[in-house]
Amino acid sequence: MKLFNALVGAFSLSFTVTAAIAEPIVWDMPNEYPATSIQGETDAFFSARLEELSGGEMSIVHHYGGAIGFRSRDQLDAVGDGAVPLANTFIAPLGGIDPLFLLMSLPFLTSDSAEARALFEIAEPHFNTLLESHNQRLLYSSPWAPSGLWSRKEITGLEALKLLKMRSYDANSTKVFRAAGAAPVQLSWADIVPQLSAGGIDGVLTSIEAGLSASFNEYTPVFAALNYDSTINIATINLDVWNGLSEEQKAILEQAANETEDHAWANVDVAVSLAYEEARAAGMTVIAEPDPAYRAALVDRAAPVIAEWLEKSGETGQSILSSFSTAMGREISN
Incomplete structure (x- = not known):
């Protein structure tokens, strides 16, 4: 699809580069999430390192919170078609394009950030x-950070979860929570607060850190940690833009990106601890350890989702989960 070609002229994008760093390069970078989120902080770290490493000759203008109209589900095409040179994209909404984008949101597959990074x-x-x-x-x-459930009231079992109108973020989470008796609806990040404020939903599946960054506690003062998944964003660059860079520019960009990735993965557990402290200080109810029977019931309802994903992803999915199972020294249920 070439849906975004007409938008190229709408932004001041510096796509033309010279053989060496001579004229400054300024790139626009969309991110559906706010600057205060862990993804916003990661992008800020990246741009700071890029500017420092390039001596100010390569820089980024951030567009947080979907400010230029692109949501995560739009950004794969936006970068590929050249409407923007790069973007930081939540991958789960792209599952309809390819099942690989749903890998990191497979329910209860990873138990912590170390396992999530190993899987990726x-x-x-x-x-x-x-x-x-x-x-x-x-x-x-x-x-x-691992996903949990924000809600207006405490939910500690399947009976309380029954018919809960809640936000899910991809096909995986929609299927799991529907099987558990809830009434999930898949929503983009930008649609959550309007739905919460209007009473359209009473719960949100997301991390403690992400919800605090958007003040979900004003509507849903309870957070239950489920360690549901450890999904990711990916920052990508248009291949034509990349190919137009000099070798020096590519090396600088790669160094900044590699340092950012290490920073992001090292920072996630710290962010969770700080978020728990902030939530409790704000008067929230935080259920850090779900009832084992409740979580086991959710895990049971997640197994068919993993099996379905394996069927859709074929040899690629089987190879990934087999390698992950070997690396973790445990069987992957499906």
């Missing part, structure tokens, strides 16, 4: 191939 590193070559087919290149991955 196993899958990274497949992501690189997929992204190249969409005319872009991976710069860095950036994790979210």
